[in-house]
Structure formats: C-alpha cells, structure tokens
Amino acid sequence: MSNVHVISHPLVQHKLTLMRRKDASTNSFRRLLNELAMLMTYEVTRDMPTQPIEIETPLETTTGTVIDGKKLVFVSILRAGNGILEGMLSVVPGARVGHIGLYRDPKTLTAVEYYFKMPSDMHERDAIVVDPMLATGNSAIAAIDRLKEVRPRSIKFVCLLTCPEGLAALQAAHPDVPIYTAAIDRQLNDHGYILPGLGDAGDRIFGTQ
Ligand SMILES: O=P(O)(O)OC[C@H]1O[C@H](OP(=O)(O)OP(=O)(O)O)[C@H](O)[C@@H]1O
Numbered sequence: 001m002s003n004v005h006v007i008s009h010p011l012v013q014h015k016l017t018l019m020r021r022k023d024a025s026t027n028s029f030r031r032l033l034n035e036l037a038m039l040m041t042y043e044v045t046r047d048m049p050t051q052p053i054e055i056e057t058p059l060e061t062t063t064g065t066v067i068d069g070k071k072l073v074f075v076s077i078l079r080a081g082n083g084i085l086e087g088m089l090s091v092v093p094g095a096r097v098g099h100i101g102l103y104r105d106p107k108t109l110t111a112v113e114y115y116f117k118m119p120s121d122m123h124e125r126d127a128i129v130v131d132p133m134l135a136t137g138n139s140a141i142a143a144i145d146r147l148k149e150v151r152p153r154s155i156k157f158v159c160l161l162t163c164p165e166g167l168a169a170l171q172a173a174h175p176d177v178p179i180y181t182a183a184i185d186r187q188l189n190d191h192g193y194i195l196p197g198l199g200d201a202g203d204r205i206f207g208t209q
Pocket residue numbers: 077078079080081102103104105109111131132133134135136137138139140166192200201202203
C-alpha cells in the first residue's frame with residue numbers, strides 16, 4: 001500500500017480519539033476536525049513546489065523560500081469535506097477551492113452528484129480532494145472520476161478515516177492517486193458505516209442528526 005500514507009503523529013491520533021467519542025459536542029467535533037486538518041495539511045503539502053525569493057530583513061538582503069498557493073486547489077466533497085477545507089485554508093490561505101456536491105444513496109450506497117464547480121485553468125493546478133470519510137469508496141471514486149474530466153496537474157485524496165474496503169476500491173479505480181488518512185479502521189457495517197468509526201461525519205459537523 002505504498003500509495004497510502006497514514007499520518008500517525010501523536011497529536012493527530014489524540015484529536016481523532018476525542019472526535020470518535022459519541023459524547024463529543026458539535027462544537028468540539030468541528031473544532032477538532034479543524035485542528036486535525038491543519039496538522040494533516042503539513043504532511044500532505046510536504047512535496048509542494050517552492051521558489052526562491054529575494055527579501056530585505058532589517059539587517060540585509062537574503063534569499064527566502066515561498067510557495068505559490070494559487071497553484072493548489074482544495075476540492076471539497078460536500079457537505080462533510082467542508083469541515084476539513086476550513087482547517088486547510090487557514091494554513092494555505094491563498095489556495096483555490098473547488099466543490100463537488102455528492103450524497104450517498106442510503107439504499108444502494110452509490111454516490112449521487114448535485115453540484116460541480118472548479119476554478120479555471122485546472123491543468124495548471126495540483127488538486128487535493130478532501131472528505132473526512134472513505135467508506136465504500138463510491139463517493140471518492142465518483143468525485144475523482146469527475147475531477148479528472150477537467151485535468152488537474154495532479155490529484156491527492158485526504159480523509160480522516162477509512163477502512164480496508166474503501167482503500168481497496170479507491171486504489172483499484174484510481175491507482176495514481178495517493179491517499180492520506182489519520183487511521184485505517186477495521187471494517188464497514190451492513191449500512192456502509194466505518195467500524196469503529198465516528199458515525200456520520202456530516203451530521204456531526206453540522207449538528208443535523
Ligand atoms: O465512501 P462512501 O461509502 O461513498 O461514504 C463516504 C461518504 O459518505 C459521507 O457523505 P454523505 O453521503 O453522508 O453526505 P454529507 O457529507 O452531505 O453528509 C462522507 O462525507 C463521504 O462523502
């Protein structure tokens with residue numbers, strides 16, 4: 001599973017454990033997701049291109065290093081992706097943002113698209129697709145199928161939690177897309193929920209249960 005990166009940093013694991021607890025409030029769930037997303041961004045953007053820039057310190061001229069945030073596009077799978085998006089944008093505020101609206105049909109567990117909006121010139125941008133949950137993989141696969149139609153320069157997928165079933169499905173459909181996650185849980189239940197998991201991410205972020 002060389003294309004799968006599990007971010008096992010103690011801070012990430014600590015916050016994820018607090019989020020899993022069923023008694024975590026909407027407020028603390030959202031705040032923790034935000035903090036986790038910031039920490040995960042550090043790993044996910046480790047290889048992003050930089051360029052040298054000449055600057056003046058109060059004492060002399062020197063050469064510093066900057067990124068070009070505009071070349072990055074965070075692609076949020078609605079709704080729950082927006083919980084990760086917020087944290088990522090606080091670390092890379094210049095990034096562009098795309099949205100893909102998808103929901104899982106509760107009976108068939110297939111993904112149904114209701115919205116798609118990307119920045120222009122996607123072929124010049126590196127896309128990071130975000131969604132807290134990779135369960136059956138149907139939503140991530142549908143989102144990446146659709147995203148590939150506008151030909152971004154590269155694609156990564158970031159989630160908080162996944163399971164062997166979702167990883168296998170996404171890797172089979174899009175072997176070129178690296179996957180970043182904070183944990184690989186045990187399995188899916190009969191309703192397509194991750195066990196032990198954290199429940200329905202969208203409902204917990206937005207308090208819609
Ligand atoms: O891997 P899958 O089996 O496709 O499941 C994962 C999807 O399920 C959840 O979205 P949901 O359909 O609940 O929509 P929401 O974000 O609007 O709540 C989650 O945020 C993922 O998008």
